[in-house]
Amino acid sequence: MTLATPLLDPVPPAGAGPVLSVRDLRISFPSEAGTVEAVRGVSFDLLPGRTLCVVGESGSGKSATAMGVMGLLPPSAKLSGQVLLGGRDLVGLDDRALSQVRGDSIGMVFQDPLSALTPIYSVGRLLSDALRVHQNLTKRAAWEQAVELLDLVGIPDARGRAASFPHEFSGGMRQRVVIAMAIANKPSVLVADEPTTALDVTVQAQILDVLRLAQRETGAGLVLITHDLGVVAGHADDVAVMYAGRFVEHAGVRELFRRPTMPYTARLLAAVPTVDGGERRPLVPIGGEPPALVGLPDGCAFAPRCAVAVDACHSGEPELLPVAGHGHVACRRAAEIAGGTLDPTGGAGAVEEPADADRPGAGEVVLRVEDLVKTFPVTKGALLKRRVGTLHAVNQVGFELRAGETLALVGESGSGKTTTLLEILRLRRPEGGRIEIAGTDVGALESASRVRELRQDVQIVMQDPLGSLDPRLPVFQLLAEPLRAVGRDRASIGPRVRELLRLVGLDEAVSDRFPAALSGGQRQRVGIARALATEPRLLALDEPLSALDVSVQAGVINLLARLKRELGLAYLVVAHDLGVVRYISDRIAVMYLGHIVETGETEAIFSDPRHPYTRALLSAIPVPDPERERTRERVVLAGEQPNAARLPAGCVFVDRCPLYRLSGDGVRQRCRTERPLPKPVNGQSGQSGQSAQSGQSGQSGHQYACHGV
Numbered sequence: 246m247t248l249a250t251p252l253l254d255p256v257p258p259a260g261a262g263p264v265l266s267v268r269d270l271r272i273s274f275p276s277e278a279g280t281v282e283a284v285r286g287v288s289f290d291l292l293p294g295r296t297l298c299v300v301g302e303s304g305s306g307k308s309a310t311a312m313g314v315m316g317l318l319p320p321s322a323k324l325s326g327q328v329l330l331g332g333r334d335l336v337g338l339d340d341r342a343l344s345q346v347r348g349d350s351i352g353m354v355f356q357d358p359l360s361a362l363t364p365i366y367s368v369g370r371l372l373s374d375a376l377r378v379h380q381n382l383t384k385r386a387a388w389e390q391a392v393e394l395l396d397l398v399g400i401p402d403a404r405g406r407a408a409s410f411p412h413e414f415s416g417g418m419r420q421r422v423v424i425a426m427a428i429a430n431k432p433s434v435l436v437a438d439e440p441t442t443a444l445d446v447t448v449q450a451q452i453l454d455v456l457r458l459a460q461r462e463t464g465a466g467l468v469l470i471t472h473d474l475g476v477v478a479g480h481a482d483d484v485a486v487m488y489a490g491r492f493v494e495h496a497g498v499r500e501l502f503r504r505p506t507m508p509y510t511a512r513l514l515a516a517v518p519t520v521d522g523g524e525r526r527p528l529v530p531i532g533g534e535p536p537a538l539v540g541l542p543d544g545c546a547f548a549p550r551c552a553v554a555v556d557a558c559h560s561g562e563p564e565l566l567p568v569a570g571h572g573h574v575a576c577r578r579a580a581e582i583a584g585g586t587l588d589p590t591g592g593a594g595a596v597e598e599p600a601d602a603d604r605p606g607a608g609e610v611v612l613r614v615e616d617l618v619k620t621f622p623v624t625k626g627a628l629l630k631r632r633v634g635t636l637h638a639v640n641q642v643g644f645e646l647r648a649g650e651t652l653a654l655v656g657e658s659g660s661g662k663t664t665t666l667l668e669i670l671r672l673r674r675p676e677g678g679r680i681e682i683a684g685t686d687v688g689a690l691e692s693a694s695r696v697r698e699l700r701q702d703v704q705i706v707m708q709d710p711l712g713s714l715d716p717r718l719p720v721f722q723l724l725a726e727p728l729r730a731v732g733r734d735r736a737s738i739g740p741r742v743r744e745l746l747r748l749v750g751l752d753e754a755v756s757d758r759f760p761a762a763l764s765g766g767q768r769q770r771v772g773i774a775r776a777l778a779t780e781p782r783l784l785a786l787d788e789p790l791s792a793l794d795v796s797v798q799a800g801v802i803n804l805l806a807r808l809k810r811e812l813g814l815a816y817l818v819v820a821h822d823l824g825v826v827r828y829i830s831d832r833i834a835v836m837y838l839g840h841i842v843e844t845g846e847t848e849a850i851f852s853d854p855r856h857p858y859t860r861a862l863l864s865a866i867p868v869p870d871p872e873r874e875r876t877r878e879r880v881v882l883a884g885e886q887p888n889a890a891r892l893p894a895g896c897v898f899v900d901r902c903p904l905y906r907l908s909g910d911g912v913r914q915r916c917r918t919e920r921p922l923p924k925p926v927n928g929q930s931g932q933s934g935q936s937a938q939s940g941q942s943g944q945s946g947h948q949y950a951c952h953g954v
Contacts, residue, residue, distance in 0.1 A: 263290035263329075264433040264466045265314070265351075270326040272306075272313045279539040283309040285490040286326075291434065291466035298469045298477040298498075300513070301487035302794045303765065304535050307470045310487070311438045314468070315353055316343040330434065349379040352427030352465075354437040354456070358419035362411040368395070368422045369407030375429045394425040397462065398455050401884060415885055416658070417448035421455055428459045435465045441476065445657040445821050447882050450865040453480060472794060474517050475824070475867025478502060479874040486510045489536050489546035492565055496572025499871050506574045506582045508551045511589035516799035517869045518824035528828065529590060530800035534764050545577070552591020553578055608648030611683055611702075611783050611815040612669065617642045618677025619661075619668055619839075623890050636890045638664040640839040641678070648782065649809060651816035653830035653847075655823060655862065659886050661839035662819045666785055669817070670705060672696050683782055701731055704776035708788035710768035714760040720746075720771055721756040727778040745774040750804060766797035770804065777808070786818045790825050802828050823866050827851055835859045838889055838897040845926070845947030855926060855949040857904045858882075895919050896952065904953045915952045923948040 272284035284306045291297055299307050312318050314328050316335055328335040330350055335343065347353070355361040362371060372391035376382055382390070388407070395403035398421040411419055420440060427435055437456060441449040453476065460467050471477060477484055477498065484501045486494040486509065494507035505511040515529040533550040544559040545551070551558065557577055565575045568583050581587035618641060623634035639661045646652045654662040668675055674688035681687070683702050690696050707713035714723055724742045733741065746753055749770040760768055769789065776784055786805075790798045802825065808814060820826050826833065826847070833850045835843040835858065843856040854860045861880040868874040882901050893899050895917045905916050915921075926947040 261293050264293050264331065265291040265468075266327070266329040267310075267314065268327040268329070270310065270313055270328065271324070272309050272318065273323045274319075275321055276539065278537070282490055282538050282541065284313060287487075287490075287492055289485060289492070289495065291468060293433065293464050293466050294460065295482040296460070296467040296469055296480055297483045297485060298471060298481035299485045299487060300471060300474065300477055302472075302513075302535050302796060304538070305487040306490040306538075307487055308438055309490075311353070311436050311468065311470055315347060315351065315436060316340075317353075345379075348375055348426075348432075349430045350432050351434040351436065352430070352432040354420070354423050354427050354435065354440045356439040356442050358416065358423045359411060361423050362419060364411055367408050367410055368414070371411075371422070372407075372426055372429060375426050379430045390429075391425075394429055395422070398422070398425045398459070399451070400425075415448075416444060417451060418885065420444070420448075420452050424452070424455055424459055428463050428465070431463045431465075433463075433465055435460065435463070435467045436470075437467065438470045439472070440469075441471070441473070446823060446865040447657055447861060449476075449867075450879070451882075456480075473867060474514060474795065474869040475874065478869050478871045479867050486513070489541065490538055491546075491575070492573075493547065493575045494572065495565065496574075500571050502869070502871050504571065504583065504585075505589060506568055506571055506579050507547075507576050508553055508578075508582070508589040508591075509547045511582075512550075512552075513795060514869065515590050516796045518799075518802070518822075518828045519869065528799035528802055530803065531796040545575075553582075553587060553589060608650075608813060610645050610681075611648050612646040612817065613681040614645075614665075614669065614678070615643045615681075616678035617665065617668060617675055617680065619664055620676060634890045636888075637839050637892055638889060639668065640892075642836075642839070642841055643678070644834055644841070644844065646783070646815050646817055648815050649813045650832065651809065651818060651830045652832050652834060653818040653820055653826045654834050654836055655820060655826055656836035656858075657821070657862075657886060659838075659889065660836040662836055663787060664839075665836070666705075666787060666817065666819050670703065670785060672699055672703075697731075701779040702781050703783040703785065704779060704781040705785040705787065706769075706772050706776050706789045708791055710765065710772045711760055713772055714768060714775075716760050719757050719759055720751075720763075723760075723771060724756075724775055724778055727775060731779050741778070745778060748777065748808070749774045750800075764797070765793050766800060769793060769797075769801055773801075773804070773808070777812075781814070783815045783817065786816060786820075788820055789818070790820070791822065798825065805829055823862060835862065838886060838892060840897050840950070841923075842898065842951070843947075843949040844923075845949075849926070849947045853926070853947070855947070855954050856898075856951050857902050857954070858898050859949070861903070893917070896921050896950075902953075904951075908953045912953050919952070921950040921952050923950045 268288050270284055270287040274281045274283055287310055289297060299310065301307055313324055318324060324336060326336060330346065335346065369388060369391045372394055373387035376387045376390055392404050392407050395407055400406050400418060400421055441452050444452060469480060481498040484496060484498050485492045486507060488509050494510045505514055512529065512531045516531065518528065531550055536546050544561060545563055548554040548558040563575045563577050565573045568574050568579050571583055578587060582589045617639055619639040621636040621638060622632045623636055624630040625633045642665055644652060654665060656662055669680055672687045679686060679688065682699060685699055721742055724745050725738045728738050728741055743753055746756065751767065751770055755763065755767065790801055793801060809816060818830060830847045833847050834841050835856065837858050843859045850859065851863065854863055861882045864880045880903060884901055887900055899905055899916045905913060
């Protein structure tokens with residue numbers, strides 16, 4: 246059931262030269278405020294078979310560097326320096342010449358696979374065209390190679406699925422197709438720009454395995470751009486940390502994680518949630534904001550945010566210089582940090598309180614869900630639609646949530662998490678089961694006025710803070726709007742808005758700004774303040790941190806923990822990042838195909854997962870430590886989630902379950918024919934009958950639904 250997957254560093258052939266050399270790369274863009282220096286003097290060598298990970302906050306220049314290497318910058322951009330691919334300088338080549346190189350000697354995996362694939366062509370046609378552009382192949386030969394490529398990257402029934410269109414694939418399968426296109430002509434260099442962003446942890450693990458396989462098949466050097474330091478720990482050979490358009494630290498992966506020598510790198514690592522046992526250490530967000538890349542002041546760009554900066558740091562930008570036994574670092578105090586006489590975080594972690602410190606006991610029940618059911622019709626036909634099936638999105642889900650408590654719904658996309666959340670937020674009689682909020686059965690609400698009253702008790706924080714805020718309104722009006730909607734008088738609105746800004750840690754000066762003028766973290770804080778305006782008892786958070794950088798994410802995690810303690814709020818969180826979930830939740834409900842398969846207190850789930858699906862989810866989370874990440878055991882899930890319109894008669898997880906394949910005939914028969922009921926972990930009291938069948942946990946402890954464990 247478990248696989249040990251040591252990830253060995255590839256050794257390039259003896260005497261092998263770099264497949265890609267970048268020298269003094271500079272990229273600038275014109276803007277109304279002046280020239281934006283997006284990339285400032287970046288240099289590196291990439292050896293065959295090795296992986297260089299480029300990390301940093303949004304706006305640091307990572308993607309601009311990748312686009313510059315690929316020759317995909319807009320016409321307004323100014324590019325200088327050298328990009329040597331096989332000894333040939335790509336800088337200055339026209340688009341026709343670059344088109345002969347892209348897809349042949351250098352391939353790229355884009356962040357959004359759907360936008361990278363032409364929707365009017367089948368995936369087989371897309372791959373065939375990519376092959377025929379650079380090779381003299383017949384249509385039939387190209388199609389056969391396309392099928393082989395789909396099979397190589399793990400597309401099931403590759404020959405049959407080659408005729409499918411991109412929209413007929415899941416997100417993970419589309420990314421596999423993009424990888425197949427990138428390696429079709431066996432390039433010497435692969436560039437992957439955030440290839441796993443917005444993917445579930447299990448799909449992310451599969452995609453990273455496919456990238457490793459593609460690299461092994463082609464022998465290519467890989468430039469991997471990511472903000473996930475766990476991914477870096479597991480897959481990098483060398484790491485380049487970018488800040489304000491330049492490399493500020495460049496070292497081997499083990500050296501960088503063992504002793505980060507640039508204060509910025511150290512603060513990034515201190516802000517990463519960890520999931521692999523032990524006490525949860527406090528998260529240390531980086532104060533302030535990254536600088537605007539227009540008219541940068543003299544001195545180190547990180548100095549205004551650095552805990553160990555001295556006067557000399559504000560005059561003259563430090564060069565990227567070698568540090569013995571480490572790599573290259575751009576910091577005036579690198580020798581002190583490398584020698585162990587200076588803490589690069591400035592001791593910030595010692596004064597932070599853990600995210601769950603001094604948590605008060607859970608109070609009265611704010612939300613009770615019993616046997617919740619939600620289905621959707623499956624229809625066919627363009628004009629005259631007819632129902633041909635039923636999609637079971639949520640199936641007899643039940644749980645309780647109390648004041649001062651956080652319950653996280655976790656699972657892959659399509660597991661029913663968001664549908665469950667939306668059914669609660671609609672405040673209407675559910676299709677099946679019962680929803681009770683603050684002691685009120687929402688199915689019994691008869692008047693619109695009563696619904697409006699109850700609406701004040703439950704609010705939501707959306708995934709995309711920019712998309713959830715009206716861009717035409719300044720912050721003051723955004724926060725005043727919900728107050729007017731509930732009938733607050735004009736005189737009380739101003740003081741309440743100022744109180745909300747202080748509550749979420751924002752200065753009153755932002756009240757006149759529009760959302761576009763705020764950073765991602767500030768926008769999410771405004772979204773939280775807006776949700777708190779009506780003094781709700783229940784806050785629903787739909788992937789509230791997925792669009793934020795790790796440093797900003799740490800600050801919002803600490804904010805949510807503080808608000809819960811101070812206001813006694815109940816949080817219902819939907820998330821796929823289980824590292825974040827461990828920091829913000831008290832209990833976890835694991836969902837798969839509309840069913841809760843395991844539920845319990847957060848630390849119980851992480852320390853002793855019982856359901857094989859939970860084990861697979863936890864083992865797929867990258868750990869930001871190269872030694873542990875490359876030697877730990879992983880549970881590998883095969884295939885995709887089955888169609889929720891054709892649920893198995895027995896256990897919904899049976900088709901992907903590693904434990905099922907190792908079980909005896911008797912257990913297999915039960916798994917195929919009998920839906921498992923939740924049962925308590927040994928020594929804990931559980932429930933029986935209908936409440937257990939619905940997965941309702943309340944405060945009953947750790948339960949899981951599996952025949953084989």
